[in-house]
Amino acid sequence: MDHFNYRDGQLYAEDVSVAEIAASVGTPFYVYSTATLVRHFQLFDDALDGMDHCICYAMKAASNQAILKTLGNLGAGMDVVSGGEYRRALSAGIPPEKVVFSGVGKTLEEITFALQNGIRQFNVESDSELEQISSIAASMNKIAPIAIRINPDVDAQTHEKIATGKAENKFGIPISRARDVYSKASQMPGISVVGIDLHIGSQLTDLEPFKEAYQKLADLTQVLRQDGHKIKRLDLGGGLGIPYEKNKSAPPLPEEYGKMVRKVLGHLDCEIEIEPGRLIVGNAGILVSSVLGVKNGDNRNFLILDAAMNDLIRPAMYDAYHDIIPVKQPSSPQAETVYDVVGPVCETGDTFAKKRKMPELSESDLVAFRSAGAYGAVMSSEYNTRPLIPEVMVNKNKFSIIRKRPSYEEIIYRDIIPDWLE
Numbered sequence: 001m002d003h004f005n006y007r008d009g010q011l012y013a014e015d016v017s018v019a020e021i022a023a024s025v026g027t028p029f030y031v032y033s034t035a036t037l038v039r040h041f042q043l044f045d046d047a048l049d050g051m052d053h054c055i056c057y058a059m060k061a062a063s064n065q066a067i068l069k070t071l072g073n074l075g076a077g078m079d080v081v082s083g084g085e086y087r088r089a090l091s092a093g094i095p096p097e098k099v100v101f102s103g104v105g106k107t108l109e110e111i112t113f114a115l116q117n118g119i120r121q122f123n124v125e126s127d128s129e130l131e132q133i134s135s136i137a138a139s140m141n142k143i144a145p146i147a148i149r150i151n152p153d154v155d156a157q158t159h160e161k162i163a164t165g166k167a168e169n170k171f172g173i174p175i176s177r178a179r180d181v182y183s184k185a186s187q188m189p190g191i192s193v194v195g196i197d198l199h200i201g202s203q204l205t206d207l208e209p210f211k212e213a214y215q216k217l218a219d220l221t222q223v224l225r226q227d228g229h230k231i232k233r234l235d236l237g238g239g240l241g242i243p244y245e246k247n248k249s250a251p252p253l254p255e256e257y258g259k260m261v262r263k264v265l266g267h268l269d270c271e272i273e274i275e276p277g278r279l280i281v282g283n284a285g286i287l288v289s290s291v292l293g294v295k296n297g298d299n300r301n302f303l304i305l306d307a308a309m310n311d312l313i314r315p316a317m318y319d320a321y322h323d324i325i326p327v328k329q330p331s332s333p334q335a336e337t338v339y340d341v342v343g344p345v346c347e348t349g350d351t352f353a354k355k356r357k358m359p360e361l362s363e364s365d366l367v368a369f370r371s372a373g374a375y376g377a378v379m380s381s382e383y384n385t386r387p388l389i390p391e392v393m394v395n396k397n398k399f400s401i402i403r404k405r406p407s408y409e410e411i412i413y414r415d416i417i418p419d420w421l422e
């Protein structure tokens, strides 16, 4: 459920007309709904109620500080995957003891900076990283809290680019080596083992792969405890999917996920840490764009938008489906047309949807891509020297620009011409 609904024939974001934002900000732009963010966070919080838990929002899904602050105010921690994200989380006022540092490769600078400023835990992905963290921490007279990311070798049954829990993926340490690595970790001077971590992929639409992975995690917890390790925290990763497409079977709800977690891991008396990204912000954001024109090709109609693959890359990158709806509610009955929905970028890959049946649209009409909040703005680029598009946040009847559109000067003057060309 989200807060983007038609009211009096117009699409609203909470109590604000989307067309009004468009008139004020110019298209294309992203809009986030505060109420939807809050609701999704609370769904997870309720799902884990009664268990000691921490929800560390995977901020790579959407990292604007207005979003981080909204969630931080509810008690969220953050899962970060780079020094940039770490700084952004702190800048948004997230306490460092609620920041988990994940990611397959961490630089010396990133580790040092996090140790200096404080960290909840490093999720460690390799032996060499473990040694590196230990030696940096020891040289600073600090102890780094760590969890080892285990690769449980389960098939997440999702798009291959976002499956991360199979043995062939680059992530984590094979579960068969876990005892060995934990034994090494316990003897390192700069390391304190606090738990175990895993994350098997993104946009999972079934609980089974989670369950399979968490059962392996439960067994491993007991084995490691028998070996003498203090396992007090289990980081279950993120990955719960969202319904992008109507009329397809809906992914499990946080409530069902929570029930399963309780059943599989509840008896271990561990603090449960989860890192949802997409489910928190995905349906809390839309991308609004204007129709530049309609071009009739040989048995195809192209709906050309002012948004392009550089603004929302998911269709080009993951073959992702996004619902595309007119901002002005179609009257019924309304003539429908089949469109290929495309952007202006010079690549055939700049196609948002093929043969999509939609209400008839014409130049300057506004459309909204639903469920564009996650992996939307954060993956945008300035390809074709197209300025990064603004982000707007709505809260009831108010809206605010939370990232402005840069001027062309700001973009172009970042280039530095070497003096031999002057």
Ligand SMILES: *Cc1c(COP(=O)(O)O)cnc(C)c1O
Pocket (backbone or CB within 6 Å): 058, 060, 061, 079, 081, 102, 103, 199, 201, 202, 203, 237, 238, 239, 240, 275, 276, 277, 278, 279, 374
């Ligand atoms: C990407 C990622 C997440 C979030 O995944 P979602 O599918 O957005 O919930 C969580 N943890 C780690 C380590 C990740 O890389």
